[in-house]
Amino acid sequence: MNFDFSVFLRSDLPPPAQRWSAFPEYNFVGGHNDATGVPAADLAAAAQKVLSREGSTLATYWLESGPQGYRPLREFVAAKLEARAGLACSPDEVLITSGSLQALDLVNALLLEPGDVVIVEAATYGGALTRLGKLGVDYVGVDLDQDGMRPDALAVVLGDLAAAGRKPKFIYTIPTVQNPTGTVMSHQRRLALLELAREHGVPVFEDDCYADLLWERQRPAAIRALDDAGQVIYCGSFSKSIAPALRVGYVVADWPVLSRLLPLKTDGGTGALEQMVLAEYASGKFDGHVTALQQTLRDKCQTMMAALEEQFGATAEFEAPSGGIFIWITLPEGVDTGKLAQAALAEGVALNPGSEWMADAEAGRNRLRLCFANPSKETIQKGVARLAEICHRETGIPVRSANVSRDA
Amino acid sequence: MNFDFSVFLRSDLPPPAQRWSAFPEYNFVGGHNDATGVPAADLAAAAQKVLSREGSTLATYWLESGPQGYRPLREFVAAKLEARAGLACSPDEVLITSGSLQALDLVNALLLEPGDVVIVEAATYGGALTRLGKLGVDYVGVDLDQDGMRPDALAVVLGDLAAAGRKPKFIYTIPTVQNPTGTVMSHQRRLALLELAREHGVPVFEDDCYADLLWERQRPAAIRALDDAGQVIYCGSFSKSIAPALRVGYVVADWPVLSRLLPLKTDGGTGALEQMVLAEYASGKFDGHVTALQQTLRDKCQTMMAALEEQFGATAEFEAPSGGIFIWITLPEGVDTGKLAQAALAEGVALNPGSEWMADAEAGRNRLRLCFANPSKETIQKGVARLAEICHRETGIPVRSANVSRDA
Numbered sequence: 001m002n003f004d005f006s007v008f009l010r011s012d013l014p015p016p017a018q019r020w021s022a023f024p025e026y027n028f029v030g031g032h033n034d035a036t037g038v039p040a041a042d043l044a045a046a047a048q049k050v051l052s053r054e055g056s057t058l059a060t061y062w063l064e065s066g067p068q069g070y071r072p073l074r075e076f077v078a079a080k081l082e083a084r085a086g087l088a089c090s091p092d093e094v095l096i097t098s099g100s101l102q103a104l105d106l107v108n109a110l111l112l113e114p115g116d117v118v119i120v121e122a123a124t125y126g127g128a129l130t131r132l133g134k135l136g137v138d139y140v141g142v143d144l145d146q147d148g149m150r151p152d153a154l155a156v157v158l159g160d161l162a163a164a165g166r167k168p169k170f171i172y173t174i175p176t177v178q179n180p181t182g183t184v185m186s187h188q189r190r191l192a193l194l195e196l197a198r199e200h201g202v203p204v205f206e207d208d209c210y211a212d213l214l215w216e217r218q219r220p221a222a223i224r225a226l227d228d229a230g231q232v233i234y235c236g237s238f239s240k241s242i243a244p245a246l247r248v249g250y251v252v253a254d255w256p257v258l259s260r261l262l263p264l265k266t267d268g269g270t271g272a273l274e275q276m277v278l279a280e281y282a283s284g285k286f287d288g289h290v291t292a293l294q295q296t297l298r299d300k301c302q303t304m305m306a307a308l309e310e311q312f313g314a315t316a317e318f319e320a321p322s323g324g325i326f327i328w329i330t331l332p333e334g335v336d337t338g339k340l341a342q343a344a345l346a347e348g349v350a351l352n353p354g355s356e357w358m359a360d361a362e363a364g365r366n367r368l369r370l371c372f373a374n375p376s377k378e379t380i381q382k383g384v385a386r387l388a389e390i391c392h393r394e395t396g397i398p399v400r401s402a403n404v405s406r407d408a
Numbered sequence: 409m410n411f412d413f414s415v416f417l418r419s420d421l422p423p424p425a426q427r428w429s430a431f432p433e434y435n436f437v438g439g440h441n442d443a444t445g446v447p448a449a450d451l452a453a454a455a456q457k458v459l460s461r462e463g464s465t466l467a468t469y470w471l472e473s474g475p476q477g478y479r480p481l482r483e484f485v486a487a488k489l490e491a492r493a494g495l496a497c498s499p500d501e502v503l504i505t506s507g508s509l510q511a512l513d514l515v516n517a518l519l520l521e522p523g524d525v526v527i528v529e530a531a532t533y534g535g536a537l538t539r540l541g542k543l544g545v546d547y548v549g550v551d552l553d554q555d556g557m558r559p560d561a562l563a564v565v566l567g568d569l570a571a572a573g574r575k576p577k578f579i580y581t582i583p584t585v586q587n588p589t590g591t592v593m594s595h596q597r598r599l600a601l602l603e604l605a606r607e608h609g610v611p612v613f614e615d616d617c618y619a620d621l622l623w624e625r626q627r628p629a630a631i632r633a634l635d636d637a638g639q640v641i642y643c644g645s646f647s648k649s650i651a652p653a654l655r656v657g658y659v660v661a662d663w664p665v666l667s668r669l670l671p672l673k674t675d676g677g678t679g680a681l682e683q684m685v686l687a688e689y690a691s692g693k694f695d696g697h698v699t700a701l702q703q704t705l706r707d708k709c710q711t712m713m714a715a716l717e718e719q720f721g722a723t724a725e726f727e728a729p730s731g732g733i734f735i736w737i738t739l740p741e742g743v744d745t746g747k748l749a750q751a752a753l754a755e756g757v758a759l760n761p762g763s764e765w766m767a768d769a770e771a772g773r774n775r776l777r778l779c780f781a782n783p784s785k786e787t788i789q790k791g792v793a794r795l796a797e798i799c800h801r802e803t804g805i806p807v808r809s810a811n812v813s814r815d816a
Contacts, residue, residue: 040463055448066428
């Protein structure tokens with residue numbers, strides 16, 4: 001009776017989705033943010049203002065700004081990057097995208113063909129790895145520490161690839177509030193990375209998605225700001241600083257790159273209402289909002305670190321992140337966080353297993369990423385306690401939680 | 409000095425974009441709409457209402473509705489389709505997309521591999537043809553007349569493909585206010601199309617993007633509404649009925665199809681503010697707005713038809729569209745509208761040449777599409793007059809305009 005679509009499907013599709021019901025009780029995955037921090041009233045005021053002034057421009061694709069995106073938003077992005085990332089650029093070098101995910105897709109579509117290779121940080125954004133895998137592109141991870149990607153390790157990887165006759169299409173880096181490690185690449189390392197990239201003639205793709213949430217130290221100049229050869233393609237987002245459900249990101253690149261990216265953006269433009277409201281809101285309120293949000297996130301981060309220490313003790317190793325929304329945790333060798341994630345999800349605790357966030361999946365087997373931005377402090381405490389229970393039951397560790405032996 | 413990206417680019421990129429400066433003076437291309445008709449104040453009121461009620465949900469990807477999109481908007485879409493297209497469906501069968509262009513991309517990504525073949529209407533949406541071409545997919549056009557795609561012609565195409573051992577992946581149709589012809593497929597033809605699709609076991613992809621702008625007659629039930637086997641994937645959009653710069657469309661399909669589409673939508677969700685504002689606005693105001701918009705468009709359509717008759721006389725053949733925003737025009741054999749479009753653009757008149765809107769590009773050589781929705785009536789009159797001048801200069805026709813010989 002029912003038409004069978006299965007014979008018509010592409011042969012390489014991902015597995016089917018399950019029906020969605022609700023977020024898990026303890027939602028430590030993804031890039032969700034603090035709900036109390038959403039500036040809803042200010043966004044509404046901005047909507048009122050911008051719609052009454054120029055709402056009729058919604059009648060044309062691209063408003064009256066052309067395919068690069070709403071010009072006042074590009075102007076804000078340029079001003080923000082100059083002020084916050086030391087990156088002087090013109091609104092003509094900015095392309096507004098539908099979230100920074102579209103920025104990744106566009107840059108990938110510009111440069112990558114199956115069989116290509118790119119360089120990434122050893123631990124990096126899982127969504128970037130999935131995309132590369134889907135495109136049939138290989139990736140090689142470069143070790144990183146508290147100062148970001150290690151230049152000596154990068155030199156080795158570049159050398160090895162050159163020896164193998166493979167020229168990487170780009171070096172993908174998240175230098176500021178790195179995902180998932182929460183580290184910040186030092187200024188010296190940025191210079192060293194650029195020098196290696198120049199020496200080997202390899203483009204750099206700088207993903208600065210979380211950079212506005214840096215609270216621990218002075219923000220270093222963006223890598224693109226240190227580059228005078230136009231070798232760096234830069235992207236960022238408002239998802240982390242304002243709200244994830246707003247799908248607005250941006251690419252900054254020189255015109256020879258942008259002019260080739262633009263024809264690949266065949267989506268009829270990025271949602272104009274979101275662009276207009278963001279531009280109107282952000283031009284007056286961005287800095288104040290972000291400062292307040294950092295404080296909220298820092299508090300939640302403290303709460304999660306304290307809960308981890310209490311519940312896991314020395315079994316969970318992590319460094320305090322410099323900013324952002326997550327903590328990158330290493331459990332003892334032998335723990336399989338993929339299995340742990342499944343068991344935990346069944347009991348309402350969602351986490352990102354480390355193997356999805358590392359170039360060498362095996363090296364991420366005993367790691368995990370926990371996002372602290374969305375749950376309340378109480379939920380963080382309860383969720384980490386529940387996770388410790390489940391972890392103990394599944395793996396035998398932690399042996400003690402809150403100084404009480406679990407095996408007693 | 410400057411880094412040379414050209415050696416890193418994919419080999420199959422489209423040509424680079426030119427820098428955008430402004431819309432042409434006489435903008436008869438694309439799907440731009442009437443600027444006075446944008447309900448800016450009502451959208452602002454909706455933004456105020458929905459943000460004050462549930463603005464904090466912007467803190468999570470997908471709000472609290474899951475990956476299929478904002479649930480109140482899916483509920484509105486379901487109600488609207490039942491009321492206006494006779495298509496009963498549940499919000500669980502609706503997937504909100506970032507414009508109907510993303511709907512095309514997702515359905516293509518679900519079903520198409522290079523070397524596949526699909527069936528389209530002989531004259532059809534240019535963006536659909538471009539997409540198929542980019543994917544390495546062949547397409548075969550089926551003749552259409554004032555009642556839509558001709559079943560006899562479809563039977564021949566299906567038979568020919570079967571004889572050649574090629575099973576088409578789907579039949580793509582825009583049955584209601586067809587793009588570019590402005591025709592409406594009759595109820596009988598819809599049944600005949602479905603029967604042929606069943607006989608040959610071929611899916612149908614129904615694009616109903618312009619259907620809400622039908623003013624000339626009663627809207628027939630959607631093809632999907634006539635199908636009880638789940639063979640039809642349906643898509644629609646708010647771009648034509650509310651505003652093109654809002655990027656919100658939708659797919660309606662059964663769960664076995666949706667569950668495979670969802671994992672392909674890797675964009676972090678469709679812009680939530682646009683979804684929220686649209687749902688809040690549309691639930692009370694959609695029907696009234698669309699009725700008023702139809703009247704505005706119908707007036708502009710009359711203006712353009714009168715201007716064409718005055719300026720081109722019998723040299724420009726066209727049928728009055730049943731609704732929508734464009735007129736599909738045939739000029740005498742020998743006129744090359746591709747060349748005409750270039751010459752006209754240089755003088756501020758933008759038009760869509762027919763070869764980009766037909767499966768057989770050669771058959772579209774002397775045709776063109778003019779969109780009347782965005783320019784004012786005065787601009788339409790002036791623009792058509794200017795086009796006639798340019799056309800006369802370039803091709804020798806029309807010989808007379810406004811009853812005055814141009815050669816006099």
